[in-house]
Amino acid sequence: MRTAVSPLNPFPRVPLGEWLEGVVDWATSSLDTVFDAVAAVVDALVDPLTDMLTGVPAIVVVLVIAGLGWWLRTWKFALSATVGLGLVAGMPYWDETMSTLAQVLVASALSLLMAIPLGILVAENRRAAAVARPVLDLMQTLPAFVYLIPAIFFFGIGTVPGVLATLVFSMPPGVRLTALGLRQVDPEIVQAGEAFGASPGRILLRTKLPLALPTIMTGVNQVIMLALSMVVIAGMVGSGGLGDVIMYALSQVEVGTGFEGGIAVVILAVVLDRLTDSIGGRFPAARAQRAMQAN
Known part of the structure; x- marks a missing residue:
């Protein structure tokens, strides 16, 4: 959406958006190989980690995080983390949470x-x-x-x-x-x-x-x-x-x-x-x- 320049505005129009669009168009057409490589790297990192987190039982993930919390903080935090993550596991969005x-x-x-x-x-x-x-x-x-x-x-x-x-x-x-x-x-x-x-x-x-x-x-x-x-x-x-x-x-x-x-x-x-x-x-x-x- 572009608006007309107000007659009360004495400053000339600066086509900053058009310049940026030109840069984006050039990058899209000239750096396809780079973007494909970056996308492949990100997929190679995210997909296996998501499969691992969603592939094991929820209780295993909860206990691992709780154990880490006990080691780093206190048993009280470990208990709170277990209750909180147990609540998430009880909702129908555990896989989505692990993907996030x-x-x-x-x-x-x-x-x-x-x-x-x-x-x-x-x-x-x-x-x-x-x-x-x-x-x-x-x-x-x-x-x-x-x-x-x-x-x-x-x-x-x-x-x-x-x-x-x-x-x-x-x-x-x-x-x-x-x-x-x-x-x-x-x-x-x-x-x-x-x-x-x-x-x-x-x-x-x-x-x-x-x-x-x-x-x-x-x-x-x-x-x-x-x-x-x-x-x-x-x-x-x-x-x-x-x-x-x-x-x-x-x-x-x-x-x-x-x-x-x-x-x-x-x-x-x-x-x-x-x-x-x-x-x-x-x-x-x-x-x-x-x-x-x-x-």
Whole structure:
């Protein structure tokens, strides 16, 4: 939908949309092989994981997640996770929930594989930080639905565009919090490493990253939460999972179905949030950093 320029607007028309459409058309016609390869990789990651999660009995998945919660947190959380996931298993959308979980895990893993190295680059290079800041601002302020438009053009309808749109949408907090964690490392600790002759790479791997781990894990948590929210929205492009359930309920005005799908999303979000929030505290360097901050 295009509107006429108001006579009260003195500024010339900037055909930004036409330029972007030209870029998309060129990419669609010239990079078919690349897009096919990317789609094949995403399918190769999502499909086996979905088959594994839906192929085993629900009680096995619930007990594994509960055991992980007991190890990372407390028996109380394990019990709460068992009750919550048991409720999801008692509803007719267990397979859809596992499909959503598979998409979230794959999208989050791919997002973090790019976000953490980019965050390191941003933290260590001022020019990269200057370039990345407005790009990250743009990525975080674009409406979630906008990410689906180019994904549909490049990959059609299905799981692949949903996962890739989720990947891009969830990446910014991973970059920002990785860079923030590295910048917050005590300069005196870095100087001590340099005084002992450690190389910059060794200081980064052995000193900065372990001490920045609590902040990086906060970024991991935020990436997963954003991925979960976007995967549900991606149901608009037929990505499957709980997104399809909620979109069906919305189109048919079925309150009960929408409520059940929403409850499943909430329980999955709470479990993933608590688990990822606890992982960073399992590392000795992270515990030492938190003790230093407490003192």
